[in-house]
Amino acid sequence: MAPRRKRKKILQIRLGAFLSFLVVSRYLAAVRRRRRRLGEAGAMATASVSFKSREDHRKQLELEEARKAGLAPAEVDEDGNEINPHIPQYMSSAPWYLNAEKPSLKHQRKWKSDPNYTKAWYDRGARLFQANKYRKGACENCGAMTHNKKECMDRPRNVGAKYTNMNIAPDEKVESFELDYDGKRDRWNGYDTSTYTRVIQDYEAREEARKKFLKEQQLKKLEEKDGEQDGENVGSEEDEEDGLKIDEAKVDESAQMDFAKVEKRVRTTGGGSTGTVRNLRIREDTAKYLLNLDVNSAYYDPKTRSMREDPLPDADPNDKFYVV
Numbered sequence: 001m002a003p004r005r006k007r008k009k010i011l012q013i014r015l016g017a018f019l020s021f022l023v024v025s026r027y028l029a030a031v032r033r034r035r036r037r038l039g040e041a042g043a044m045a046t047a048s049v050s051f052k053s054r055e056d057h058r059k060q061l062e063l064e065e066a067r068k069a070g071l072a073p074a075e076v077d078e079d080g081n082e083i084n085p086h087i088p089q090y091m092s093s094a095p096w097y098l099n100a101e102k103p104s105l106k107h108q109r110k111w112k113s114d115p116n117y118t119k120a121w122y123d124r125g126a127r128l129f130q131a132n133k134y135r136k137g138a139c140e141n142c143g144a145m146t147h148n149k150k151e152c153m154d155r156p157r158n159v160g161a162k163y164t165n166m167n168i169a170p171d172e173k174v175e176s177f178e179l180d181y182d183g184k185r186d187r188w189n190g191y192d193t194s195t196y197t198r199v200i201q202d203y204e205a206r207e208e209a210r211k212k213f214l215k216e217q218q219l220k221k222l223e224e225k226d227g228e229q230d231g232e233n234v235g236s237e238e239d240e241e242d243g244l245k246i247d248e249a250k251v252d253e254s255a256q257m258d259f260a261k262v263e264k265r266v267r268t269t270g271g272g273s274t275g276t277v278r279n280l281r282i283r284e285d286t287a288k289y290l291l292n293l294d295v296n297s298a299y300y301d302p303k304t305r306s307m308r309e310d311p312l313p314d315a316d317p318n319d320k321f322y323v324v
Helices: 002-037 039-048 054-069 193-229 237-244 253-260
Strands: 261-266 273-278
Touching: none
Parallel strands: none
Antiparallel strands: 261 273
């Protein structure tokens, strides 16, 4: 009995090994077929990300550093637009399945748009049909067909339009549209820019009222001073001129002298103290990179915030307030 069981066990092991061999061989055949199908795509992928030697890789790194420093022209995409050299490679390089032959940033833009989405907004205050008498199913308060009495925004009447048939409100314009992702989160969607003129007018009216009040106060002080002197010529002409000046025209010299002071914490052995560090430029001065807006002028590196060349080489050196 023992040899028969042993033979049976050996047959089971051989059968299992044969079945596992069949499964693995079928899987490998399927993988080979799939690789043949994707041969062209794989060839394009290897062409776009081809192997580079150590020397080529070093030259590529040197070229990227020169582009970042502004010494070499920036890379140009398919449309002729320059690509910012400070963009990381994982953002600028396109995926292999796009088969991109030239450098481009199109894969970062939204290329699929839903035609149902819109950026429009509701037509506020728009009215449609104006009825002459109450209609069945309309609002019992104002008489409009677009809402009911519970949703009515008009003032509640003592006797509704249902019973009076008078002053029937026009129907509102009801709109329904689907906004896209940005439209749902846009705080200023539908904002009318012409309404900001009211804010400007309000501020101008306040400013005029403030100036008028200051002038009245100054005249009042002059009248009191003249009454106290009572015909006596006391004081010099300089005092009179100072009295006639308006407060808002005066400039605090001490505040102007301290324009370059910056309070900074200085660490010392005693536990720290507050020191004063002077800045060399007034913050109201025009920045150096804004003096010449020509594209071919001096290069400004936005990463290090430095401009190594002179933006105005032909200008008079005496008129320049910056260090070259």
